[in-house]
Amino acid sequence: MIKRKLLMYLLIFITIAAAIVIFGKAKHKTSNETTQEINPVIGNIQTSITATATVQPQNRLELKPPINGRLEKILVNEGDIVKEGQTLAWMSSTERAALLDAAEAKGEESVKYWEEVYKAAPLISPINGEVIVSKDYPGQTITSSDVVLVLSDHLIVQAQIDETDIGKVKIGQRAAIALDAYPKIKIQGTVNHIYYESETVNNVVIYHADILPENVPDVFRSGMSATVDIIDKEKENILLLPADAVQREAGGEAYVLIKNGTGKTPEKRIVETGISDDKNIEIISGLTENDKVLIITKKYKIAKTANAGTNPFMPARKKDVKNVNK
Numbered sequence: 001m002i003k004r005k006l007l008m009y010l011l012i013f014i015t016i017a018a019a020i021v022i023f024g025k026a027k028h029k030t031s032n033e034t035t036q037e038i039n040p041v042i043g044n045i046q047t048s049i050t051a052t053a054t055v056q057p058q059n060r061l062e063l064k065p066p067i068n069g070r071l072e073k074i075l076v077n078e079g080d081i082v083k084e085g086q087t088l089a090w091m092s093s094t095e096r097a098a099l100l101d102a103a104e105a106k107g108e109e110s111v112k113y114w115e116e117v118y119k120a121a122p123l124i125s126p127i128n129g130e131v132i133v134s135k136d137y138p139g140q141t142i143t144s145s146d147v148v149l150v151l152s153d154h155l156i157v158q159a160q161i162d163e164t165d166i167g168k169v170k171i172g173q174r175a176a177i178a179l180d181a182y183p184k185i186k187i188q189g190t191v192n193h194i195y196y197e198s199e200t201v202n203n204v205v206i207y208h209a210d211i212l213p214e215n216v217p218d219v220f221r222s223g224m225s226a227t228v229d230i231i232d233k234e235k236e237n238i239l240l241l242p243a244d245a246v247q248r249e250a251g252g253e254a255y256v257l258i259k260n261g262t263g264k265t266p267e268k269r270i271v272e273t274g275i276s277d278d279k280n281i282e283i284i285s286g287l288t289e290n291d292k293v294l295i296i297t298k299k300y301k302i303a304k305t306a307n308a309g310t311n312p313f314m315p316a317r318k319k320d321v322k323n324v325n326k
Contacts, residue, residue, distance in 0.1 A: 036295040037259060040241050040287050046234035047277050049168055053159040053177070053211065055224040057132065057152030063088065063123060068143045070097040071136055072120055076149070078134045082125045088149055089123040091142070096120070129153040132222050155220050157189065157211040159228045160199075166207045168232050169194060175211050180225040189213040191230060233275050239283040245295045246273060246281055259292035266294050 065071075072090045076082060092100065096118045103110035133150035142148065157177050161169055169191060177187040192212035198205050211228055213220075246254050254273045257266040274282030287293070 032298070034297045036297070038242065038245065038293050038295065040239050040283055040289055040291060040293065042237055042289065043240045043280070044234070044236045045238065045240060045275060045277055045280055045282055047232045047275055048176075048229040049161065049165045049232055051159040051161045051165075051209075051228050051230070053157045053226040053228045055155055055157055055179070055220055055226060056222055058154045058156045058210065058212075059127075059129075059152070060132075061127060061129070061151045061153070062147045063125075063149040063151065064147055065091055065121070065123060065142055065144055067091070067093045067121060069093040069121075069141070071138055071140045071142055071148065073138050074134065074136065074148075076131050076134065078131050080131045082129060082131060082151065084125060084128050086125045087122045088125050088131075090120040091123060092120055123148060125151065127151060127153050130155075152222065155213070155216050155222060156192065157213065157226050157228060159209045159211055159230070160201065160206045161209055161230075163198065163205040163207065166194070166209075169209055169230055173230055173232075175228050175230045177211060177213060178227045178229075179219065180227070182219050185217060185219065187213050187215070187217065189228075235275065235282060238274070239287060239289070240280045241283055241287070241293060242295065243276055243279060243281045244297075245293050246271065256287065257294040257296065259294055 070092045072092055074089045076088050082088060096114075099114050099118060100111060103114045129151040130153075131149055132152045133147075136142065136146075136148050159175075171191050171194060173191045175189045175191060177189050179185060179187075189211045191209055193210040195208040198207050200206075209230075211230075241256070245256055247256070248254050253270060255268050255270050258269050260267050269286055271286030272284040274284050276282065
């Protein structure tokens with residue numbers, strides 16, 4: 001009985017050991033190195049802060065009637081440009097509307113008489129701007145608390161900037177605006193105002209910043225979503241390398257590998273770096289345009305084995321062998 005148990009344990013041990021060997025071979029990785037030879041180039045680089053944004057009026061003005069009554073006529077439509085002092089609508093007070101309705105029963109002459117005696121009240125634009133909301137219609141009864149028209153003096157883009165980036169944003173910085181609805185249209189702008197009060201959105205603290213467009217295209221509409229890239233740093237005519245060509249030692253010192261000659265070990269050269277845009281990096285000192293910089297990339301692949309993909313605990317099938325002796 002004891003011999004049978006020992007034999008069984010021995011078979012289990014052998015099976016497990018065989019499985020470990022097979023899987024070890026299947027997972028063994030081999031590496032291939034590819035070497036790319038490049039030269040530093042003279043170019044431009046810039047870093048930016050990307051934020052989501054919304055098109056909205058810089059100053060949004062709601063026009064309410066000074067009296068209760070009836071809206072007689074609206075002289076403007078949404079999208080119209082208006083001037084300060086321009087009459088935008090006419091309205092009758094409650095008493096005038098009642099008199100005109102009573103005069104309708106007496107005839108046209110009576111209506112004209114009361115229209116001349118009891119003048120309609122104008123709704124005047126207090127600013128130069130654009131009509132962005134016009135929802136009411138002539139004949140509608142309104143009160144002094146109802147909004148008849150909404151004016152905007154200028155459309156801006158308000159960006160939502162993460163608190164980790166707000167310290168990099170300054171008034172006057174250049175920005176590039178791209179509307180989600182028209183991604184091919186690029187609008188240049190500048191940071192015009194940074195708000196002091198924060199807001200929490202999805203557990204993230206953000207600050208609002210107003211981006212003033214250099215020109216407002218016709219496609220701009222209040223409420224449109226946009227993406228803003230605020231220029232943080234930029235340099236022109238500097239020495240650049242791809243970011244993956246620069247490596248760093250444990251102490252943080254940057255270095256590159258320089259080609260020494262055919263078959264020779266590359267030279268490890270310390271360099272001083274500047275700003276980076278994640279694709280390229282500025283080289284302040286340590287290299288010239290004539291240096292040959294090596295980028296060594298290692299590629300790993302799984303070595304295939306004859307038994308890869310089979311169950312080590314099941315007996316392997318024998319391959320079919322054709323009988324050539326007939």
